[in-house]
Amino acid sequence: xxxxxxxxxxxxxxxxxxxxxxxxxxxxxxxxxxxxxxxxxxxxxxxxxxxxxxxxxxxxxxxxxxxxxxxxxxxxxxxxxxxxxxxxxxxxxxxxxxxxxxxxxxxxxxxxxxxxxxxxxxxxxxxxxxxxxxxxxxxxxxxxxxxxxxxxxxxxxxxxxxxxxxxxxxxxxxxxxxxxxxxxxxxxxxxxxxxxxxxxxxxxxxxxxxxxxxxxxxxxxxxxxxxxxxxxxxxxxxxxxxxxxxxxxxxxxxxxxxxxxxxxxxxxxxxxxxxxxxxxxxxxxxxxxxxxxxxxxxxxxxxxxxxxxxxxxxxxxxxxxxxxxxxxxxxxxxxxxxxxxxxxxxxxxxxxxxxxxxxxxxxxxxxxxxxxxxxxxxxxxxxxxxxxxxxxxxxxxxxxxxxxxxxxxxxxxxxxxxxxxxxxxxxxxxxxx
Numbered sequence: 001x002x003x004x005x006x007x008x009x010x011x012x013x014x015x016x017x018x019x020x021x022x023x024x025x026x027x028x029x030x031x032x033x034x035x036x037x038x039x040x041x042x043x044x045x046x047x048x049x050x051x052x053x054x055x056x057x058x059x060x061x062x063x064x065x066x067x068x069x070x071x072x073x074x075x076x077x078x079x080x081x082x083x084x085x086x087x088x089x090x091x092x093x094x095x096x097x098x099x100x101x102x103x104x105x106x107x108x109x110x111x112x113x114x115x116x117x118x119x120x121x122x123x124x125x126x127x128x129x130x131x132x133x134x135x136x137x138x139x140x141x142x143x144x145x146x147x148x149x150x151x152x153x154x155x156x157x158x159x160x161x162x163x164x165x166x167x168x169x170x171x172x173x174x175x176x177x178x179x180x181x182x183x184x185x186x187x188x189x190x191x192x193x194x195x196x197x198x199x200x201x202x203x204x205x206x207x208x209x210x211x212x213x214x215x216x217x218x219x220x221x222x223x224x225x226x227x228x229x230x231x232x233x234x235x236x237x238x239x240x241x242x243x244x245x246x247x248x249x250x251x252x253x254x255x256x257x258x259x260x261x262x263x264x265x266x267x268x269x270x271x272x273x274x275x276x277x278x279x280x281x282x283x284x285x286x287x288x289x290x291x292x293x294x295x296x297x298x299x300x301x302x303x304x305x306x307x308x309x310x311x312x313x314x315x316x317x318x319x320x321x322x323x324x325x326x327x328x329x330x331x332x333x334x335x336x337x338x339x340x341x342x343x344x345x346x347x348x349x350x351x352x353x354x355x356x357x358x359x360x361x362x363x364x365x366x367x368x369x370x371x372x373x374x375x376x377x378x379x380x381x382x383x384x385x386x387x388x389x390x391x392x393x394x395x396x397x398x399x400x401x402x403x404x405x406x407x408x409x410x411x412x413x414x415x416x417x418x419x420x421x422x423x424x425x426x427x428x429x430x431x432x433x
Contacts, residue, residue, distance in 0.1 A: 007180060015173050019166070026162045030155050037153040038125065041132060042094045045123040047072060048145065049096070052121060052136055073149035077133070083144050087135065090128035127152045182210045190217070198225055239276050246272050281336065281399060292330040292406060299325040299363070303356060306338035316346055318355045325358065327426075329407055337403040340396040341365045341422055348420075363424040371420065376413040 055065040077083050126133040130152045136143040182204060192200045204214035246269050253265035300321050307317050345354035345367035354367045380401040401411050404424060412423040
């Protein structure tokens with residue numbers, strides 16, 4: 001799955017890394033700006049401490065104390081219930097002494113008035129519902145002041161910037177996915193073309209890179225189609241034109257009075273007809289114009305049909321097959337492949353016999369004879385053979401290999417003692433009753 005969507009996975013990975021990086025950066029900016037905001041507000045604590053200390057040692061009166069606080073936009077919270085709620089549920093942002101982890105556990109210090117002036121004043125900055133409070137603690141009592149000139153830190157600018165960047169990334173990602181969609185269509189079209197569908201069209205509107213590639217594929221496909229059509233027409237015309245002189249030659253050969261030359265010429269023309277037939281079959285298979293009509297057949301019936309097509313003596317073909325084995329095949333093509341294997345085995349065997357057996361899912365054609373001098377890949381090329389004087393054009397195994405590939409099979413070769421074994425290996429399991 002990942003291999004089939006590697007580009008999409010890469011884009012998603014890049015987007016994820018980008019979003020994570022941007023989010024981490026903005027979070028660090030948020031923490032930094034919030035800390036600076038708190039530090040700026042907390043600079044008031046020294047002024048509050050000074051005013052409160054002056055009030056404690058009776059240097060200013062209560063009205064003067066309140067006036068000094070109001071001058072700096074500070075107002076005392078006098079409602080006991082509100083005081084209790086803020087102390088219990090507020091968040092301590094900073095303190096000039098050792099902060100208490102829980103506000104509700106803090107109680108006024110029970111010290112005498114004579115010593116309270118010498119006691120330290122602890123000021124804590126508290127945030128509650130967007131408001132900033134200064135909680136002043138001393139030996140005598142505590143005091144809660146609301147700073148009306150400032151508010152808690154609101155990262156509106158950062159949130160707006162973060163949202164804008166995320167929106168840009170989302171739109172960019174959407175555009176990338178949208179621009180990559182034609183690749184999926186193009187991949188399916190190429191797959192269809194590879195399967196032999198010459199009618200598929202790659203034409204695509206646009207002037208981007210994908211459209212340019214698709215349109216170049218369309219042009220290439222048109223050239224390939226033209227070459228295939230030209231080759232097919234040429235081969236068919238050649239084969240058609242050759243059939244007429246061959247037919248005339250066979251008729252003329254029958255008029256010869258001498259038996260030996262007559263048989264020789266008839267053999268030559270028969271070989272030419274055979275060659276044309278093999279050429280026609282090769283052209284159909286390799287050009288992709290051969291439409292297989294696969295059906296389910298018993299393997300033993302296919303072998304019998306091949307023996308009849310090879311016009312071989314039944315005594316020369318020994319079979320040990322399970323009658324229940326069935327194969328999905330184009331009967332005519334598969335019979336042709338088996339016929340060629342039987343012909344080869346009989347032709348190159350000193351005792352002119354071939355044995356056909358089943359080994360698991362594999363069909364084995366074995367005969368006595370000399371081991372192959374070259375790898376099997378050499379013999380499945382057209383017009384290759386070890387004995388040029390033999391009655392053969394070197395197309396037998398080439399045709400066998402082409403037909404087997406169309407049936408999801410491969411041809412293999414093994415040397416077992418003095419036996420040559422040509423093996424049809426199915427890539428899919430055969431069926432049994």
